[in-house]
Amino acid sequence: MEPYKKTVDAWLRTDLEAPREQRHTVRRITARIEEEFGGAIPYPTVRDFVAATRKEIAAQAGAPVEAFVTRHNALGADAEVDFGDVYVDLAGQRTRCYLFAFRLAYSGKAVHRISRSCGQCGQQAFFDGHVHALTTLSGVPAGQVRYDNLTPAVKQVVFHSRSREENPRWTAFHAYYGFTPFYCEPGLRGAHEEGDVEGQVGYFHRNYLTPVPQVDSPDESTAD
Missing domain, CATH: 3.30.420.10 (Ribonuclease H-like superfamily/Ribonuclease H)
Incomplete structure (x- = not known):
């Protein structure tokens, strides 16, 4: 990710002002790196970088950070x-x-x-x-x-x-x-x-x- 970190960081900062439905997903970022730079980066590598960077950007911008809890379904319950x-x-x-x-x-x-x-x-x-x-x-x-x-x-x-x-x-x-x-x-x-x-x-x-x-x-x- 090293050659692309600043670029991806900029994309994610732009997302703060974008509609929720039109913000970058990890899959879209992976595709843009390949389209614009010709680099093939494994999806998990991009995912881990984006997850960490989004938290940092949100904290710096004072934006609320949403958290999710994994839902475990019980047999016959929900x-x-x-x-x-x-x-x-x-x-x-x-x-x-x-x-x-x-x-x-x-x-x-x-x-x-x-x-x-x-x-x-x-x-x-x-x-x-x-x-x-x-x-x-x-x-x-x-x-x-x-x-x-x-x-x-x-x-x-x-x-x-x-x-x-x-x-x-x-x-x-x-x-x-x-x-x-x-x-x-x-x-x-x-x-x-x-x-x-x-x-x-x-x-x-x-x-x-x-x-x-x-x-x-x-x-x-x-x-x-």
């Missing part, structure tokens, strides 16, 4: 839930539907259900997805089920806090089934907190909904 858009050719007409995904954190086993209404618009679809998932899995997670701040569950987000004002029907629903909801931080700060199920929605798109499914009736579009 799960994640998400909604995503899908399209179905319904009776020859392309129709926007919604994919409910429920993923167990330890095993990665996931249950999916497509409905005509989304979690933010139809609480019935939100509840139906849970009932279907818990029935399919033959049990209820013993730990926490992680959620984005979906409207069917959350009436109001208490910012700078994990507290939420829940929809009363949702409170009664999860109390009946005996599981504990965990709400992610709003926006990008909470994106990593249920990243596995978000990736699962994309996986389901690519592997089971490509090409676009063709169905003749709404009953066929509600699928596992």
Whole structure:
């Protein structure tokens, strides 16, 4: 890394003023070194240098340093839930539907259900997805089920806090089934907190909904 340290340091300092989504990743830095200097540096070497340098730059700039704790999932304990858009050719007409995904954190086993209404618009679809998932899995997670701040569950987000004002029907629903909801931080700060199920929605798109499914009736579009 010696010939490139000052250059990479400058890139990382520029990142302080850049949008979060457009800051250098280790992979992008490795690629730029090869593109601009013709040097092939092993990824772990770049990773270790960037990790140490970012901490130094953040400390010098007085920027807050985020810390992450490795999450260890226990068998049958935790799960994640998400909604995503899908399209179905319904009776020859392309129709926007919604994919409910429920993923167990330890095993990665996931249950999916497509409905005509989304979690933010139809609480019935939100509840139906849970009932279907818990029935399919033959049990209820013993730990926490992680959620984005979906409207069917959350009436109001208490910012700078994990507290939420829940929809009363949702409170009664999860109390009946005996599981504990965990709400992610709003926006990008909470994106990593249920990243596995978000990736699962994309996986389901690519592997089971490509090409676009063709169905003749709404009953066929509600699928596992």
